[in-house]
Amino acid sequence: MVNFELSSEQKEITDMAMKFARNEMMPKANEYDESGKLPMEILTKAWELGLVNTCIPPEYGGTGFTTLDSMIITEALAYGCLGMNTTLMANDLALLPITIAGNDEQKKRFLTPFTESYKLASFCLTEPGHGSDAAGIKTTIKEDGDHYVINGQKMWITNAGYADLFVIYCTTDPELKHKGISCIVLDDKNVEGLEIGAKEKKMGHKSSDTRAVTFNNVRIPKENLLGKLGEGWNIAKQTLDHSRPMVAASAVGGAQCALDHAVKYAKERVQFGKPIAKHQAIQMMVADMAMKIESARLLVHKAAWQLDQGETNTLLASYAKAYGADMFMEVATDAVQIFGGYGYSNEYPVEKIMRDAKLIQIYEGTSQIQRLVIAKEIFSRS
Amino acid sequence: MNIFVCIKQVPDTETKITPNGDGTYIETTSIKWIMNPYDEFAVEQALLTKQANSGSTVTVVRVGGVKDTETLRTALAMGADDAILVEADDNLDSFMTAKALKGAIEKSGNSADVIFTGKQAIDDDCLQVPQLLAGMLNLPSVSVVVGCEEAGGKFTLKREIEGGTLEVYEVNSPAIIACNKGINTPRYASLPGIMKAKRKPLAKHSLADVGVADSDRRVKYSNFQLPPEKPPGKKFDAMDEANQASIVAEVVGLLRTEAKAI
Secondary structure, X not given: XXXXXXXXXXXXXXXXXXXXXXXXXXXXXXXXXXXXXXXXXXXXXXXXXXXXOOOOOHHHOOOOOOHHHHHHHHXXXXXXXXXXXXXXXXXXXXXXHHHHHOXXXXXXXXXXXXXXXXXXXXXXOOEOOEOOOHHHOOOEEEEEOOEEEEEEEEEEEEOOOOEEEXXXXXXXXXXXXXXXXXXXEEOOOOOOOEEEOOOOOOOOOOOOOEEEEEEEEEEEEHHHEEOOOOOHHHHHHHHHHHHHHHHHHHHHHHHHXXXXXXXXXXXXXXXXXXXXXXXXXXXXXXXXXXXXXXXXXXXXXXXXXXXXXXXXXXXXXXXXXXXXXXXXXXXXXXXXXXXXXXXXXXXXOHHHHHHHHHHHOXXXXXXXXXXXXXXXXXXXXX | OEEEEEEOEEEOOOOOOOEOOOOOOEOOOOOOEEEOHHHHHHHXXXXXXXXXXXXXXXXXXXXXXXXXXXXXXXXXXXXXXXXEEEEOOOOOOHHHHXXXXXXXXXXXXXXXXXXXXXXXXXXXXXXXXXXXXXXXXXXXXXXXXXXXEEEOXXXXXEEEOHXXXXXXXXXXXXXXXXXXXXXXXXXXXXXXXXXXXOOOOEEEEEOHHHOOOHHHOOOOOOOOOOOOOOOOOOOOOOOOHHHHHHHHHHHHHXXXXXXXXX
């Protein structure tokens, strides 16, 4: 019982999201890459059309998409611009812990405002000294009456400069490693002791807003804790099972865009008396690129499908993320190669895509960490 | 207000077109279909008219192939209330299409207060259906409309004519308005709109249901073919001053005898 055909509704979603990517995002992608500004107008329009926060359940004002639907949307938006997509996707990453572990009251209080107007949210896990080694985080959480007090610093936090809501991972005792981690929501950006750093200057995804966030005795009401103290690691893992295929979907979108540009260029560019598309050297590269993209897309769809079936997808999620990200880097590099000297110039779009591709191998678990997850799953089963 | 919109499904402009085996139409198996771009303006104008007249309904009508009904769903997702599909081959002529649209609109039981269409379809570029439909329904029609304002059932329409000049018409409802680019900016079908669209009514009729018979065909297509490939251009090297006079003479001669341009 295998069916690879998207439903007619999913095809319509694809068409609509691709139309948005081509008409609204692509024409402005370079401009925002150069200025590094947040394209608020485009992001708001995407929100108005229902392309953002796809993880919010219908009971709390969301549209009620399946995980697979959200992969299709992400692929299209990443086709339009990886940087803008990172801003949009970061919202899902931050809201997912709430949909996964929040109680009814928390879901109403935290999620509903995101369905009423366009707002940004930040997922705060990584710290200056703890990226891949996330279980070693040092940001602390301490009880004080009816509040928790948070102290510590987070690093590379997407959307931080504009966020109305922060999902913070912290620990009751760093010695406890993953067993000590908790997850709490800060929904007051004006709270005393919250310090948002300067915008980081990055290689790619330049329009997305990335900053350090520091908590100096930040007091958060106890009712903002997701789950119980010490359950944060499990919440983070479940969040990543959703978000990693999504990042992989963005790799597929970006790679497809790079391939489409390269194919078009190969048909126009004449060398040795014929379009380079007629040269086998180029044909080999294009065939490899297309195969890799479709393989990654299938992994993404299967990882999403597993979640929609109510199954655990940790292994597939890591397959998709590792393969998708590495595939994207290779495809983007080959696209630049097909463009030759022109590909290295920012006059042509593949230069930006290659810079953008690199981050996909790094954020939400590096390609190496994904392989560790995969190996651990395999050895624990055999 | 009962607002109708007639839309056509056409091959995507980026689709590669090939004639079918017997030359009676194009190969449709591998085509990606889209809503005729001029019809998107018609849908948008219908929705704007609805917004300005509370209690109005927008019914979208399409005659044609049944492989995909996606363009009707797209119109519903944009905000139309219901849809009618007249199932038929894709290669109907303009007369049959207009007659089928007339039959479908009449069969709906609602008398049209206004019918919006695109000014032409980008596949066969016939530019006939709105005018034929107006003739059959005995309604006034204005085409190539780039401005449309409605108040109290009276439409003030700006129509583009040669040289960029505008004609202004005042037309009382009911009327047929054929839209051109520039009249509005079509909205996107929102994702909640797409989810809602699948629950909106879509009525299906055969050609016979709407009173169209094979004998209504006025145009028979028999020999679709691709345009001949353009011969490569000729280059003349006139950098060398000594040869320039003779090259100019040669070019002028070829323009007369070969290109027959002068």
